[in-house]
Amino acid sequence: MGHVLSDDMLDIQKMARKFADAKIRPISKEWDLKGETPVKIYQEAADLGYTSIDIPEEFGGAGLGAMANALVAEEFARGDAGFSVTIQSSNLALKPVLLAGTEEQKRFASEVVVSGGMAAFCLTEPNAGSDAASIKTKAVKQGGEYVITGRKCFITNAPHAQFYIVFAKTDMDAGTRGISAFLVERGLPGLSVGKHEDKMGIRLSTTADVILEDVHVPEDHLLGKEGRGFHLAMQTLDRTRLDCAAAALGIAQRALDLSVEYAKTRVTFGKPIAGLQAIQFMLADMDIRCQTARSLIYQCAQMIDADSVDGKMNSIAKAYVSEAAMQNALDAVQIFSGYGYSREYEVEKLMRDAKIFMIFEGTNQIQRVVIAGHLLK
Ligand code: COS
Secondary structure (H helix, E strand, O other), rough: HHOOOOOOHHHHHHHHHHHHHHHHHHHHHHHHHHOOOOOHHHHHHHHOOOOOOOOHHHHOOOOHHHHHHHHHHHHHHHOOHHHHHHHHHHHHHHHHHHHHOOHHHHHHHHHHHHHEEEEEEEEOEEEEEEOOHOOOEEEEEEOOOOEEEEEEEEEEOOOOOOEEEOOOOEEOOHHHHHHEEEEOOOOOOOEEEEEEEOOOOOOOOOOOEEEEEEEEHHHEEOOOOOOOOOHHHHHHHHHHHHHHHHHHHHHHHHHHHHHHHHHHEEEEOEEEHHHHHHHHHHHHHHHHHHHHHHHHHHHHHHHHHOOOOOOHHHHHHHHHHHHHHHHHHHHHHHHHHHHOOOOOOHHHHHEEEHHHHHHOOHHHHHHHHHHHHHOOO
């Protein structure tokens, strides 16, 4: 597939693979058991520019765009999907700032992410996941401030974030048009982080509630216009679902690579299982999924870089690739059989890591709602 990439993109891919092989995969198992983010390695990745690939040069990033970022997300996920998600979640929180923020907000938030600080996108609530419009967190204007109260849940990077993008209702009766977005800095009185979720997979990424109890935020921390927060969230997800797909591809490809290697060495009935058509067909199907996924991701990335974002295509990529990753991980466990079910082998972790990609950044059912919405409008 390399031939569709420019030499610059191939170089980025190669360097990211090298970093993943040398720095991420070797620590993956230990940190998966701990269920924590290896902050030191994250900082090393930031120092090498991997957290700021898609941040414009004027704000201190590399300005390399969506394609380069997707390549890094895939390669890092081949090392460890949770680590890749940690970086992409900072990008997810930065995206609405870059889309709608003031010059000062863009400068502040970019500087945090470029220098290795993390950020968190806070939309989901205990009773508002897929139905994002029904959030209950509210922001009441008082003089020159907003006072924010509410609870966000399943927030990636919450324990480490330097800033939070919080979606809250500024008008409880205006539906989606009553939602606004705020840039909330860590350390403000009333803001706290709940218990760290003990997750099934992507355990190198940390997830927790964000609790806001009368948090006073200066009015210039409103992001974009009042009442446009829901639109901003949707515009953000229209772009970032691609990064989610790219990380899922890392899992799908890793499952295939490990399966090919194992099939050539595992002997049954006197010969390697790679000689059995039952195994060959599984490997071929796994590769069909990887190559189809990659084509889809490259197409979506090219469109974003050409300033022609297509939310439907990014939803297709997110749904297809996450399902491909899940199926490839399941097939890898099947090929490894009993060994695949053992924690000693990496494939069981791939299976645990893959599942969340069908759930977060909009469940795959929601992606289908979005796709059908485009078809029927
Ligand atoms: N870009 C810009 N605006 C959009 C948009 C998009 N992609 N999608 C919807 N909107 C706008 C609509 O145009 C409409 O605006 P107006 O009020 O100005 O007409 C408004 O948003 C409401 O749209 P709609 O009625 O379609 O909203 P719904 O409440 O029906 O929700 C879905 C639509 C289900 C698509 C949305 O709630 C969603 O994406 N949910 C999943 C959220 C999610 O991904 N959560 C994961 C957590 S973040 S990691």
